Amino acid sequence: MRTAPALEEDESLLLQHLADGALLTELPALLKISARKVSTLYGKLCDRLRAPRKPAVLLAICYATGAAQPAMLDPSDIAMPATERELLPLMAVGMTLKGMAQHLGLSRGMVERRAQSLMENLQAKTWAQAVHLGWQYQIVTADVVTAWLRTGAIGDTASDARPARSPALYIQAREAEVAETSRALCLVRGRSGELPVLSYWDQTADDRDEQGTLWARHSEVLSHSGRPVGPAVPGRHPIRQFNTMRRQRCRVGFCPARLDLGKGHAHLYLVTANELLPDGSGYRTVEPPTCIDHALLCAETEPRLQDGYTALLVSTSTISGVLGKRFAPLDDGINVGATRDEREFHPYADRDAMRSVLAYQLARDLTSYKPIDLRRLVRASFQTAPLSRPSAPRSSRPPGRLKSHPSDQPA
Ligand SMILES: [Zn+2]
Structure with a gap:
């Protein structure tokens, strides 16, 4: 793994806005600096981290090298089909829709529809924000990003992006x-x-x-x-x-x-x-x-x-x-x-x-x-x-045996 370069305050702010779904063109207004200064700041950061000039990849490399660390979320809080999950690591390493279609052996139209559904599912405005959320939910991991950084190759993202296993049902x-x-x-x-x-x-x-x-x-x-x-x-x-x-x-x-x-x-x-x-x-x-x-x-x-x-x-x-x-x-x-x-x-x-x-x-x-x-x-x-949403508060108290319960609904 690469060593994590310390980020300056303005660099952290820039990353934060990208993670929140800001476009590069929106950064001057958000950071209250000129477009030229934003361009210099962004370019220097990408160069230092040896990231291509793609916000989604920049974020993934920052997270994988430890340069920045977003708060993690509970992976069981997100339910997402495997067909959408597997796109996130590919976005994180800068693959285009065409590249994804080749990598997955699918038509470009199919990948486009899945990517659109993924963005709607995550309520993400940009791919960078999707990668950020994917990292928080541990769908995009340091393993896949660092392996790509080392070898330039994408492993089997399907295994990294395996859908959640069937939960152990209460019944x-x-x-x-x-x-x-x-x-x-x-x-x-x-x-x-x-x-x-x-x-x-x-x-x-x-x-x-x-x-x-x-x-x-x-x-x-x-x-x-x-x-x-x-x-x-x-x-x-x-x-x-x-x-x-x-x-x-x-x-x-x-x-x-x-x-x-x-x-x-x-x-x-x-x-x-x-x-x-x-x-x-x-x-x-x-x-x-x-x-x-x-x-x-x-x-x-x-x-x-x-x-x-x-x-x-x-x-x-x-x-x-x-x-x-x-x-x-x-x-x-x-x-x-x-x-x-x-x-x-x-x-x-x-x-x-x-x-x-x-x-x-x-x-x-x-x-x-x-x-x-x-x-x-x-x-x-x-x-x-x-x-x-469910209309009753959650109860963690399981019922007794074959008995009715005060909150039972009529059949
Ligand atoms: Zn439930």
């Missing part, structure tokens, strides 16, 4: 959490004439929801604040999924997910074609909604959405049933076994069948909704903050 099961054995289940025969009911040998009140349906037990590994911890594993945690879906909280962090749209409220669901009901009357899903802050992150990183999804603003939905397995007595008449390996949808309305079902996930039918452009919605929410 996801964690490595150390264990499902109850099916040997803990039995069929309890009621009074004569009554159908037997699936139960646990040591059943407690917590094992059933308000409709009387029996839920799969699963141990929980929670932090002191009640959050699930440890590596996420495939599959949903039955109780966390139940609570999140029932209350329509955010799938990522159990954040409030009800959006205030001015004329009413809605929840944002990201659904796939698989969830469309056969008669086309709506969607049936076991995937809870997302809050506006986590929406793009989900859309860009959740494996289930990578083959395409539809973003819906859902104004009406109903809890309709569960994904579960039906159990029947085994030959010994004591133990029970699942009648099928796969989990299937069982409607709450079929009360007789529900008596022998073990529930794993709560299903909701989305009946009144509007498909929307997710990126536009997220952008609008940042521009008109009070309109579509």
Whole structure:
């Protein structure tokens, strides 16, 4: 790495204005010096740092050599598609749109559209400001800039600009959490004439929801604040999924997910074609909604959405049933076994069948909704903050087990 030359006060000010999105032609007015003096100041600074005369590159070199150091921001606060992220390091090393198109093997028009979307996403006025923000969010790093300074070559920016990994969802099961054995289940025969009911040998009140349906037990590994911890594993945690879906909280962090749209409220669901009901009357899903802050992150990183999804603003939905397995007595008449390996949808309305079902996930039918452009919605929410931000304060307190909560919304 090059040694960092100390910056003069006027040089720091000039950099600051470039980072804030000022054009070179605006600098004389901002710095209150003549255009010629600005030109000399800028030229000398570029020469000293051996930077080409491109503000975006000058900033990147200043940051990478430690000549200047902007305040860093939390990378998880920015949700940006990989196709836009990968442009930032290229901007930082002074690549033109044409060069980017060649480097990425894309058409110039495609790169231009992505660059435009990137600028809108970052609300950046200039490439220099975009690089500055990219540095703050740790998308542009010293590694890529210093490697370019040393070798003149750009590494695989895709790896430097890898999209955020799929977050560990609140509803996801964690490595150390264990499902109850099916040997803990039995069929309890009621009074004569009554159908037997699936139960646990040591059943407690917590094992059933308000409709009387029996839920799969699963141990929980929670932090002191009640959050699930440890590596996420495939599959949903039955109780966390139940609570999140029932209350329509955010799938990522159990954040409030009800959006205030001015004329009413809605929840944002990201659904796939698989969830469309056969008669086309709506969607049936076991995937809870997302809050506006986590929406793009989900859309860009959740494996289930990578083959395409539809973003819906859902104004009406109903809890309709569960994904579960039906159990029947085994030959010994004591133990029970699942009648099928796969989990299937069982409607709450079929009360007789529900008596022998073990529930794993709560299903909701989305009946009144509007498909929307997710990126536009997220952008609008940042521009008109009070309109579509979550309407309730964030609560970090997770709920208890299969119980209602004072702040529950009606289904
Ligand atoms: Zn959220």
